[in-house]
Amino acid sequence: MPRAEFGSTKDVANRMKSKGLQRLRYYCQACEKQCRDANGFKCHVQSETHVRQIQLIGEDPRKYIQGFSTDFQRDFISLLRTAHGEKFISANRFYNEYIRDKEHIHMNATKWASLTEFVKHLGREGIVNVKEDEKDGLCIAWRDTSVQALRRREEIREQELAEAKNGAGEEKMLKRMAQRAKLEAEAKAKIVEAKKMEQTSVSTPPSEENDSESTANGDNVKSDEDAPKPDAAPVKISFGLKPKTVPANKAGLGKMKSQSIFKRARETGDEKPVKKVKL
Structure with a gap:
């Protein structure tokens, strides 16, 4: 038809x-x-x-099979590079993405019998990075072998080494500073303790030292506080009716009253008689 x-x-x-x-x-x-x-x-x-x-x-079957194999590998790597780059992806999942194109070259026309053999071939040739995962099985990632990529990797490696060296130098410097601060703190603490010891030795009186020595030797000596105090002088009470004589230079009771600022001084100058106390 x-x-x-x-x-x-x-x-x-x-x-x-x-x-x-x-x-x-x-x-x-x-x-x-x-x-x-x-x-x-x-x-x-x-x-x-x-x-x-x-x-x-x-x-010439080998010629055609080799041609199909070359075209299949070229299209497979090109799609992997453009779609996922250098990120890992499951080989089975990516193969399903590859066969979505109806005009793709089928694997049964190539020299590889299975996808696992094809992935192992790519790994041996260094075209892709291959790793095995427990969940996804074989995973592949495109490997960039261009001159620019190699130069970029070298620059990144040098930068990482420089950062590691700077970090190591900073760590050493911080350790030295911490050790120096620790030693200074210990020296200051020793000086403060020595000053305290000097102050305590100066402030202690000799009596306390004697007391401590006597107690150490077994002598029971009473302190000043425990010693009995002397009796005070007795108070004398006079029952005489005569008033005490006042010295000439000292004002008496009447004179004190006449000199008060709140009362007017008497004009007559007569003193008030002293009352006798009856007992």
């Missing part, structure tokens, strides 16, 4: 049906044709164009 004319209703319907990713087993890499089902793939394999292409490939 001839192919539908381009732009016709049949051609548009076929394009709509073939839109998106379809079954990989029904894809012919030699002819680069995608079939929708097993019947269509069977009809394509029996077609004259497919038979002619297979005969052409059969003349």
